[in-house]
Amino acid sequence: MLEHLIAGFAIMFTAVTIVSAAAGLLAGILVGALPGLTATMAVAVLAPFTFFIDVSIGIPFLLGVYKGAIYGGSIPAITINTPGTAASAATAIDGNALARRGRVRLALETSLFTSVLADLVSTIVLILVAAPLASIAIRFGPPEFVLLYLFALTMIAGVSGVDFVKGLFSAVAGLLLAIIGLDPMSGYQRFTFGITELMGGISLIPLLIGMFALSEVMIQAEAGRRPRELVDVLGAGGLTWRKARALIPVALRSTSIGTALGALPGLGAEIACWIAYGVTKRRSKRPQRFGKGSLAGIAAAEAGNNAVVPAALIPMMVFGIPGDTITAVLLGAFMAHDLMPGPLLFDRSPELIYSFFAVLLLTNVLLIGFGFFAIRHLRHITRIPAGLLYPAVTVLCFAGAFSVNNSSFDLVIMLAGGILGYGMRKVGLPIPPLVIALLLAPGLENTLRQSLMLSAGSFDIFYTRPIALALLTMLVVSVSMLVWRQWNLPKSSHSLSEGTTQ
Amino acid sequence: MNTSKKSEFKLRSSVISAVLGGILCAGIGASGNAIAESVEDFPSKPIRFVTPYPPGGSHSLHAGIITTVAEAHFEQPMISVIRSGGGGVVGAAGVAEADPDGYTILFGDPTINSLRPQVENLPYEVSDFVPVARINYSPAVFVVRADAPFSTMEEMVQFAKDKPGELIYSSDNVNGWTYTVFELLKVKTGTEMRGVEFGGGGPAITQLLGGNTMAYAGAPSVVADHIESGALKALCVTDTVAWETMPDVKPCPDLGYDVVFLFWRGAMVPAGTPQPIIDKLSAGFAGLVEDKGFLRLIGSINSKVAFADHETFFTLLAKEVDDMAAIAESMK
Numbered sequence: 001m002l003e004h005l006i007a008g009f010a011i012m013f014t015a016v017t018i019v020s021a022a023a024g025l026l027a028g029i030l031v032g033a034l035p036g037l038t039a040t041m042a043v044a045v046l047a048p049f050t051f052f053i054d055v056s057i058g059i060p061f062l063l064g065v066y067k068g069a070i071y072g073g074s075i076p077a078i079t080i081n082t083p084g085t086a087a088s089a090a091t092a093i094d095g096n097a098l099a100r101r102g103r104v105r106l107a108l109e110t111s112l113f114t115s116v117l118a119d120l121v122s123t124i125v126l127i128l129v130a131a132p133l134a135s136i137a138i139r140f141g142p143p144e145f146v147l148l149y150l151f152a153l154t155m156i157a158g159v160s161g162v163d164f165v166k167g168l169f170s171a172v173a174g175l176l177l178a179i180i181g182l183d184p185m186s187g188y189q190r191f192t193f194g195i196t197e198l199m200g201g202i203s204l205i206p207l208l209i210g211m212f213a214l215s216e217v218m219i220q221a222e223a224g225r226r227p228r229e230l231v232d233v234l235g236a237g238g239l240t241w242r243k244a245r246a247l248i249p250v251a252l253r254s255t256s257i258g259t260a261l262g263a264l265p266g267l268g269a270e271i272a273c274w275i276a277y278g279v280t281k282r283r284s285k286r287p288q289r290f291g292k293g294s295l296a297g298i299a300a301a302e303a304g305n306n307a308v309v310p311a312a313l314i315p316m317m318v319f320g321i322p323g324d325t326i327t328a329v330l331l332g333a334f335m336a337h338d339l340m341p342g343p344l345l346f347d348r349s350p351e352l353i354y355s356f357f358a359v360l361l362l363t364n365v366l367l368i369g370f371g372f373f374a375i376r377h378l379r380h381i382t383r384i385p386a387g388l389l390y391p392a393v394t395v396l397c398f399a400g401a402f403s404v405n406n407s408s409f410d411l412v413i414m415l416a417g418g419i420l421g422y423g424m425r426k427v428g429l430p431i432p433p434l435v436i437a438l439l440l441a442p443g444l445e446n447t448l449r450q451s452l453m454l455s456a457g458s459f460d461i462f463y464t465r466p467i468a469l470a471l472l473t474m475l476v477v478s479v480s481m482l483v484w485r486q487w488n489l490p491k492s493s494h495s496l497s498e499g500t501t502q
Numbered sequence: 503m504n505t506s507k508k509s510e511f512k513l514r515s516s517v518i519s520a521v522l523g524g525i526l527c528a529g530i531g532a533s534g535n536a537i538a539e540s541v542e543d544f545p546s547k548p549i550r551f552v553t554p555y556p557p558g559g560s561h562s563l564h565a566g567i568i569t570t571v572a573e574a575h576f577e578q579p580m581i582s583v584i585r586s587g588g589g590g591v592v593g594a595a596g597v598a599e600a601d602p603d604g605y606t607i608l609f610g611d612p613t614i615n616s617l618r619p620q621v622e623n624l625p626y627e628v629s630d631f632v633p634v635a636r637i638n639y640s641p642a643v644f645v646v647r648a649d650a651p652f653s654t655m656e657e658m659v660q661f662a663k664d665k666p667g668e669l670i671y672s673s674d675n676v677n678g679w680t681y682t683v684f685e686l687l688k689v690k691t692g693t694e695m696r697g698v699e700f701g702g703g704g705p706a707i708t709q710l711l712g713g714n715t716m717a718y719a720g721a722p723s724v725v726a727d728h729i730e731s732g733a734l735k736a737l738c739v740t741d742t743v744a745w746e747t748m749p750d751v752k753p754c755p756d757l758g759y760d761v762v763f764l765f766w767r768g769a770m771v772p773a774g775t776p777q778p779i780i781d782k783l784s785a786g787f788a789g790l791v792e793d794k795g796f797l798r799l800i801g802s803i804n805s806k807v808a809f810a811d812h813e814t815f816f817t818l819l820a821k822e823v824d825d826m827a828a829i830a831e832s833m834k
Binding site for chain 2: 044045049138139140141142181182183184185186189196197199200201265266315319320321322324325327328329331332335336338340342343344446450453454456
């Protein structure tokens with residue numbers, strides 16, 4: 001393996017490769033940082049241009065875009081509370097809270113440090129155990145996914161803030177919104193009211209742009225001038241080695257969550273960031289600090305989403321099965337260069353596979369450099385007068401929502417999402433539970449119905465399969481612990497956790 | 503010091519607003535172009551090629567290759583859009599509703615374009631689409647896991663007879679391709695097997711490989727590598743002749759199972775698209791299927807080309823719509 005990797009580095013370690021990977025990263029960070037432009041779109045639009053150039057230029061470029069976009073989303077999430085991509089929605093909670101306290105640089109550097117660390121560890125996992133991990137991941141059938149989705153749903157408790165009932169209310173609203181559209185199995189229309197645009201369901205990205213970004217603009221417009229202290233502490237220090245070292249355990253745990261979820265076809269960075277965030281908060285000794293600028297919160301969310309990127313390549317390379325749209329496009333790019341990912345790829349062209357691993361490690365190193373560059377310049381976004389910044393963000397909201405499907409109906413959804421998000425913030429209903437429920441509901445519905453078809457209607461299937469039984473045990477234990485804690489929560493800590501969500 | 507910081511800040515913020523302004527102008531420019539679009543200029547912007555199934559199935563594999571090679575033949579890039587759901591209905595209905603300007607193409611097939619609109623109450627009709635070009639067709643290959651308790655078609659049918667309802671197979675969608683060939687098999691052999699619909703070939707084969715189901719019938723492009731690697735065993739192919747790249751796999755009729763079903767893949771545009779645009783697209787696809795790169799890639803996924811231009815395809819499809827009604831009748 002080592003000689004393959006060295007040979008791989010030899011192929012990829014050329015000026016052209018490094019430049020194209022760097023260009024990809026830069027483009028990715030830009031796309032990720034602009035709300036509304038997603039990693040999927042960037043890869044899909046740029047992929048065709050790479051098909052006719054040499055493999056050592058095209059693939060590094062695309063991998064750079066993919067990585068850069070997932071990282072880049074955290075920058076506006078932290079600086080202006082507007083996640084650049086859905087994968088960085090969890091980062092905004094603590095990242096922006098910290099930025100509001102004037103520690104923009106610290107928040108951004110924490111995000112960069114944990115992103116790079118998670119990416120590195122996940123890449124090493126991909127290199128070392130891609131094949132064994134993929135053969136475990138592929139054993140996950142519908143019943144196992146049902147239990148995973150249910151476990152992910154329990155994360156709602158962690159992001160509900162003071163009032164758990166309000167969190168549940170918001171989650172139910174998300175589940176109900178997810179019902180709209182065609183029935184995934186029979187194709188019957190549900191709550192579409194004859195509107196063709198609603199047949200595919202509520203478009204997720206426009207809704208998220210509205211709920212997170214547009215509602216933030218409305219809140220800011222109402223607040224008027226920006227709080228003064230933000231500018232004052234701009235000279236405050238960044239991430240010290242001591243602080244970074246303390247974050248490593250959290251980052252590594254979130255990385256393992258992100259890697260495991262990434263390796264399962266169908267679960268992406270959008271879900272991984274919430275699970276990593278929820279688990280970290282649950283295991284924290286000081287959960288009341290989450291939501292108010294906790295470094296561990298930023299670390300968990302960013303490690304969780306960045307670890308997904310290399311891991312998502314595992315099922316694609318080993319079985320030729322792309323887990324999501326991004327990896328499907330990458331699969332196309334691989335095929336365009338005569339590399340057919342699948343069970344025979346490792347036998348047919350090992351040196352090329354290892355050269356991609358080399359590229360993944362290379363982009364990891366480059367990300368550190370670009371990250372610091374981006375932080376140095378983009379943290380000044382917080383200094384742009386609100387009167388200039390928020391109109392620009394509004395334009396980006398509309399442009400982004402429209403460009404997802406080139407559909408003007410999506411603008412209506414975005415606007416409705418903005419108004420809904422604003423209303424929810426005003427009455428203190430947390431937004432994250434709604435988003436988590438909306439993300440999970442379609443997968444949960446599909447896999448639940450498939451499980452019951454597999455078992456001919458019997459619920460035995462959820463505990464007679466070994467992996468399912470293990471997941472069920474984990475689910476029961478974590479729900480009981482949640483209930484137990486809720487029961488024993490001292491009344492005084494209620495006031496401490498005030499303002500966990502905004 | 504304070505003033506220098508302030509001016510630096512002013513400079514920075516003006517740079518950033520200039521960048522944002524530039525992006526905004528670019529956006530307006532693009533939409534301005536769209537309005538000024540005319541038939542002669544077609545195509546003047548990227549074309550969206552919509553695959554209505556989840557990634558990993560034969561449609562998305564073919565779409566990846568088509569969009570890869572397209573730019574040289576259409577003068578504009580072609581963007582692969584994956585829009586799955588409702589067994590292909592979400593993507594198809596979306597294209598049916600799109601502007602008939604040639605910029606939105608559906609990667610169609612017999613189930614969503616001729617079988618299902620006839621037997622189900624869908625939000626679109628057969629006549630909502632105009633066929634542009636057929637790229638190819640392929641049979642389905644019945645495959646089972648290497649460790650399944652049967653390794654021939656005869657054994658599989660016997661298993662289903664001995665244990666009715668215990669054979670679980672990966673299906674794609676109700677009235678989809680895999681669904682239809684298994685329904686035909688069940689009708690012809692009088693057996694009972696249980697299908698689980700996974701929405702498309704990608705998830706369906708994943709579940710078979712993971713051991714959650716026992717059998718599947720899918721395109722050669724999806725199953726070939728797994729047969730070669732030894733994970734799956736091929737039983738027979740749903741055609742009257744063997745498939746070129748799999749000469750050892752016998753046609754189902756030769757084994758005594760009259761299950762024949764060919765699955766075409768073709769480009770469809772919304773009804774109402776101007777004829778000159780349809781002709782341009784049809785000519786573009788005609789050039790594309792002769793492209794050396796295209797042929798090499800299509801061979802690498804064990805598929806082949808069987809091109810039919812707009813007019814031929816139009817006639818073929820009209821006949822197929824009647825044939826499908828007959829198939830639906832035979833499954834009742």
